[in-house]
Amino acid sequence: MNQRERLLVIGLGSILGAWLLWGFVRTRLIEPLQSRDAQIVALQGDVEKKKKDLMVAQHAATELSQWRQVALPADESVAQTLYLDELRKMLTSAGMDRPALRPGRSIKRGDIFSRIPVNIDCRCSLAELTTFLRSFENSPYLHQIRRLRLQPVLKDDMIVDFDVSLAIEAVSMVDSFSKDSLPKLDNAKLAYGERPDRSDKEFSIFAKKNPFQPTEVVKANKEPEKTDSSKSTADETQDNYITATLFVDGKWEIWLTNRSNQSRKVIREGEKFEVGGMSGEIVRIEGNAVVLKVGEKTGTVRIGNNLASWKASEDAKPAEPTTSASNEKEEIPKS
Numbered sequence: 001m002n003q004r005e006r007l008l009v010i011g012l013g014s015i016l017g018a019w020l021l022w023g024f025v026r027t028r029l030i031e032p033l034q035s036r037d038a039q040i041v042a043l044q045g046d047v048e049k050k051k052k053d054l055m056v057a058q059h060a061a062t063e064l065s066q067w068r069q070v071a072l073p074a075d076e077s078v079a080q081t082l083y084l085d086e087l088r089k090m091l092t093s094a095g096m097d098r099p100a101l102r103p104g105r106s107i108k109r110g111d112i113f114s115r116i117p118v119n120i121d122c123r124c125s126l127a128e129l130t131t132f133l134r135s136f137e138n139s140p141y142l143h144q145i146r147r148l149r150l151q152p153v154l155k156d157d158m159i160v161d162f163d164v165s166l167a168i169e170a171v172s173m174v175d176s177f178s179k180d181s182l183p184k185l186d187n188a189k190l191a192y193g194e195r196p197d198r199s200d201k202e203f204s205i206f207a208k209k210n211p212f213q214p215t216e217v218v219k220a221n222k223e224p225e226k227t228d229s230s231k232s233t234a235d236e237t238q239d240n241y242i243t244a245t246l247f248v249d250g251k252w253e254i255w256l257t258n259r260s261n262q263s264r265k266v267i268r269e270g271e272k273f274e275v276g277g278m279s280g281e282i283v284r285i286e287g288n289a290v291v292l293k294v295g296e297k298t299g300t301v302r303i304g305n306n307l308a309s310w311k312a313s314e315d316a317k318p319a320e321p322t323t324s325a326s327n328e329k330e331e332i333p334k335s
Contacts, residue, residue: 014266070142070183072116077107077315079172080116082182087118090139094132096124100220106172113173117146120166123153129164140185143170157266237307238275245285245303252285256307275307 030046072079091099104117134322147167152159252269267273280294289300328332
């Protein structure tokens, strides 16, 4: 074997030895370290997840402890009886006359709590309803209003009261702090801390500014305001605006609103009206205009305009009627 062949053999041997050494280092050292790093990353992810789960559990435990402070007693029959009596007191204190309370069947959720539903039907003013809602919010019970429905009661085209329907739900817990009585205000303070004392103004704004009509609720026994007989017809027709048209029971009706005193009249199609010295009849609705007959003439007023904008339209002259006698005369040939 010459020198060149020996060098080739040594080079090949060195390459083979290096390859074997790299395989040994990779399998014995590098791959175990990489596997260990992956395990560490996975464990760190598990630790972070468990920390988050622990924080959620601690928050839930704190919230559950707060609920136990303000939940109704564990005995559902006792809780329902006491809660109904308290609701009746709230409604009576708010001024509601003969409210109807209908308890529902309780719904049990495992061995933790029960939902106790109560439905309330009553007739009251918006101010009385607002007073009750304020008492309901300030009461130290674990309850909520699931549904609130209002149906206006009209008299002389004004809202005088509301038919109110409430669906309320309270919670009774197995390990409630209150055993044979309802929670007290101190329980709510322990559960949620001292809450700010909200002023009556925050609750009275809604009642004083009735969003369902432009003025406050008008009571049925309120005497009508005296009108000034010296007021001119032109002023009255300028103050009265056609503000809306509705299709009710197969007929159109219009809302005639007096913007000087915010009163409103509802006049149906075919009915007569009188505003000051202007007497007329609602003929029909054409698009966004109302056809009015005043005297022997007809004209239109667009919705949103006042009665002073009414002008008689130039109607086409009706064709003269042709009788059968005239037709016969025309058919007779001239002699």
